[in-house]
Amino acid sequence: MxxxxxxxxxxxxxxxxxxxxxxxxxxxxxxxxxxxxxxxxxxxxxSEEGPAPGFIANTHSTIHFDDYYPTVFDDFPDFKDRGARYVHPKSAWGGVFEEDQASLLVYHEEYDPTQEKTAREIARFSERDAETWLVLWDKWKKYIEPAFIKWLHTPPPPPGVPDPLEEAMRNPDSGLEPQWAEMSSSQVLKDLFESPEIRIALYRTMHSWHLHAPDEYGLGLNTLLGGLMWTQCCFFIxxxxxxxxxxxxxxxxxxxxxxxxxxxxxxxxxxxxxxxxxxxxxxxxxxxxxxxxxxxxxxxxxxxxxxxxxxxxxxxxxxxxxDTFTTITWYDYALHNPPDYLAKSFNPDIAECGWLVLSNRDEERLSKEHAWFKLGKYPRPGVTTMVVCPHSIFDSTRAPEGKHLIKTETPCIPATYLSAKEWREFKKVQAEEELKEWRKFAPNMTWDNVIGYMALTPLDASNLRNMYPKGNMxxxxxxxxxxxxxxxxxxxxxxxxxxxxxxxxxxxxxxxxxxxxxxxxxxxxxxxxxxxxxxxxxxxxxxxxx
Ligand SMILES: Cc1cc2nc3c(=O)[nH]c(=O)nc-3n(C[C@H](O)[C@H](O)[C@H](O)COP(=O)(O)OP(=O)(O)OC[C@H]3O[C@@H](n4cnc5c(N)ncnc54)[C@H](O)[C@@H]3O)c2cc1C
Incomplete structure (x- = not known):
């Protein structure tokens, strides 16, 4: 019974x-x-009130996209009134480069619907790449995006029946080259762009999604499509x-x-x-x-x-x-002041970039980091290539008035590679190393500016009851x-x-x-x-x- x-x-x-x-x-x-x-x-x-009282940090998922919930908004008109509201950052993703503090920003579709502003930024590094971006954007809006959205919202068809994306790839006008599906991210990006800056920024942005090395085969098309989709990223208020x-x-x-x-x-x-x-x-x-x-x-x-x-x-x-390598560190910093980037003289909009890659121009860097992971080690001293997401810049509800909540992400080894004691030590060292790295780009990122921080390593992710032994995201x-x-x-x-x-x-x-x-x-x-x-x-x- x-x-x-x-x-x-x-x-x-x-x-x-x-x-x-x-x-x-x-x-x-x-x-x-x-x-x-x-x-x-x-x-x-x-989300939890984490790094300090009044600062709201996401313990897992943080960056979302307009294409995540369109069906729910449409089929449940009360969804928005029940609290599902989001904001867009001014620039969706970008990179800043240590050598000369130049930055490359890709503007959000809401602020740059034709992507001409973005193309002008890319042209500061390569005229040819700026033209390529505009051609890609045209193909994305006409052919790829409609197929992509349909693909996201369609259960996989039975074997032998093409899915909406495979159908789009059969159309030569779509601009999608079939070989990109087999190639590595770095191969596809080199096929398209000549400037290392756009390749590094786009690749590292998409790395946050697949967590694989740039030279691993079979992810090139995903990296490209994700980079285009990332132009409509959003943050839930x-x-x-x-x-x-x-x-x-x-x-x-x-x-x-x-x-x-x-x-x-x-x-x-x-x-x-x-x-x-x-x-x-x-x-x-x-x-x-x-x-x-x-x-x-x-x-x-x-x-x-x-x-x-x-x-x-x-x-x-x-x-x-x-199930091993989809692992990251996720640090939320409660700050008195947001990072004050040297690169603001290159482009002041850097302060409002949703997903900012802090890097140098070493295109091998992420591959080397992955090689360390395969050996079971996190490369020290320093941190793996860091991304910064300034939540409170777009959403003032995330921090007390006048204060800031800023998140960082770095690729990491799986939870099972260190003991609990080693992870405790790792956490402290990581915070020191992250601030040191950040100061190369924003000198005000000293401990005096930090009110508190919440550290989430793969071990912490695995300790959250709903997570997985290796801290896989x-x-x-x-x-x-x-x-x-x-x-x-x-x-x-x-x-x-x-x-x-x-x-x-x-x-x-x-x-x-x-x-x-x-x-x-x-x-x-x-x-x-x-x-x-x-x-x-x-x-x-x-x-x-x-
Ligand atoms: C650190 C981190 C950062 C991330 N960042 C992003 C991001 O920025 N953007 C993004 O889009 N995604 C991100 N993700 C991924 C995203 O959070 C997940 O893909 C997504 O939330 C998973 O949703 P789900 O419904 O499949 O599973 P879950 O959210 O894991 O839900 C499964 C539920 O089942 C429950 N459960 C499990 N076993 C049982 C049981 N036996 N009985 C009853 N209940 C059970 C769990 O408690 C849980 O609530 C991140 C993940 C992590 C860990």
Whole structure:
């Protein structure tokens, strides 16, 4: 006898499963219950009053894009009123170079819709690259972006059927060269641009997403597309937890139920049908129509189901997933004053750059850093190539009046490579080294300017209850070629179902297209369920192409 019964029972309350749950409640007209291990829902979209009182830091996801939630804004008109509001930085991404404090800024689409202002900045380094950027921008707006947005919001098609991006690549007018998909990031960027400045800034910006070395094959096209998409980056006001809170409010208003501090132990399978879940406290919850998993594929297959419930091929492929190198440090500094860059005399807009790469012109630098990681070491003295994100410059709610909250990111070794004691030491050294590096570009970044800081290393990420043993930021599945797009996490699971088990659906950032705090995988999972169960499909009624 079950302790409770719902139409849909959801394991985990991360972004992806919350989005699917929301669609099931409203458009599936189901009674839906979410069971979450932690004290609150949201998973990797969470914010805490961290570095000092009144300073709000994102503990995981921080930089978002206009393309992350368009479907939710459209299909749930209250989403914005429930707190999901965002701002754009003036320049989206850029780099500043130690040798001469020159900076290259790419302006946000809102401030530079034709990208002519950006082209003028690029022309300070290369006239030819400025022209290339404008040609790319034209192709992006006409052909690539519409296909890209459709691709993000479409479940991977069955084998043999091209996905929207593959279709675009077949069109010679799109400007997308098929060989770019096989090439490394540095090969593609060298194919396009002659100036090291744009190559370094674009590559390091996109490194924050795939965390792979510039010379690794198969990521070149992703780097280029991501760089174009990054021109519409955004920051959610109040921190990314505003998204989780807004999703939660909408879900509850649709009649959804949420149970926190309710870890799920097993997905119950009778014959070949998922029938419900058992919580760690022994409570059994039945599902009339479906069970939805919102956790990583490893936990789904080996803990919640059990290896005997999945095919040997699925078990083997999930065991073999690459899960090691999607790891970073994430430091939030509470400051009296924002960094005062020497490069402001080159371009004063540097203060308002959303994702600023602090680098020199050594194009081998990131490859060398990755070589150290492969040896299990973090290169010292110094820090790996640092990125700065000045949250409070765009959103005054993130810090007390007149003060600032600024985040940094550096690529890092996985959590398991050091002991807890070594990580404690690492944290202190890292803060010293980051400030030292920062002062090369902004001399006011002394300890006198720092009110407090919150350090998140891969070990800290792995210690957050929803995270993964190595501190992987990609739901335990690296953004590696072969684990992206239609192959993510493995081809057998990519269409949000587990072969051989009916009434069971799965989503998370480990599914197509890639990691991140978007709504994509949650929306795509609902699309699959709606086809199977004949549920309402708002995109069709609205004539939305995705
Ligand atoms: C340090 C860091 C920085 C990041 N920065 C960015 C960024 O800037 N931009 C970006 O787009 N993305 C970023 N990401 C990635 C992004 O946060 C994740 O990809 C995304 O939030 C994952 O969402 P999800 O719903 O798939 O999984 P999660 O958010 O991990 O949600 C899964 C949920 O399931 C719960 N759960 C797990 N097991 C159980 C169980 N047995 N029973 C019940 N509940 C369970 C967990 O507690 C969790 O709440 C970052 C991640 C990290 C770690």
């Amino acid at each position: 079950a302790d409770a019964t719902y139409d849909a029972v959801v394991v985990g309350g991360g972004t992806k499963s919350l989005v699917t749950a929301l669609y099931l409640a409203k458009y599936g007209q189901m009674e839906v219950a979410v069971f979450e291990d932690r004290h609150e829902v949201g998973g990797g979209i969470s 109040g921190g990314t937890h505003s998204i989780a809170h807004a999703l939660l409010k909408c879900f509850v208003e649709e009649g959804g139920k949420v149970f926190t501090k309710s870890p799920v132990d097993k997905i119950l399978v009778e014959g070949s049908k998922a029938t419900g879940i058992r919580l760690k406290n022994g409570t059994e919850v039945k599902a009339r129509q479906l069970v939805l998993s919102g956790v990583d594929p490893q936990q789904l297959c080996f803990n919640l189901l059990g290896e005997d419930k999945v095919s040997p091929q699925v078990a083997r492929r999930v065991k073999n997933l690459e 990609g739901s335990n599945v690296d953004n590696a070629p072969g684990q992206l797009g239609r192959f993510r996490p493995i081809p057998d699971l990519a269409r949000h179902k587990v072969p051989g088990i009916s009434q069971l659906y799965a989503t998370s950032a480990a599914w197509a297209p890639s990691l991140g705090g978007s709504a994509w995988q949650g929306y795509n999972c609902y699309k699959v369920i709606s086809e199977d169960l004949g549920l309402l499909q708002p995109w069709k009624d609205k004539g939305r192409p995705y």
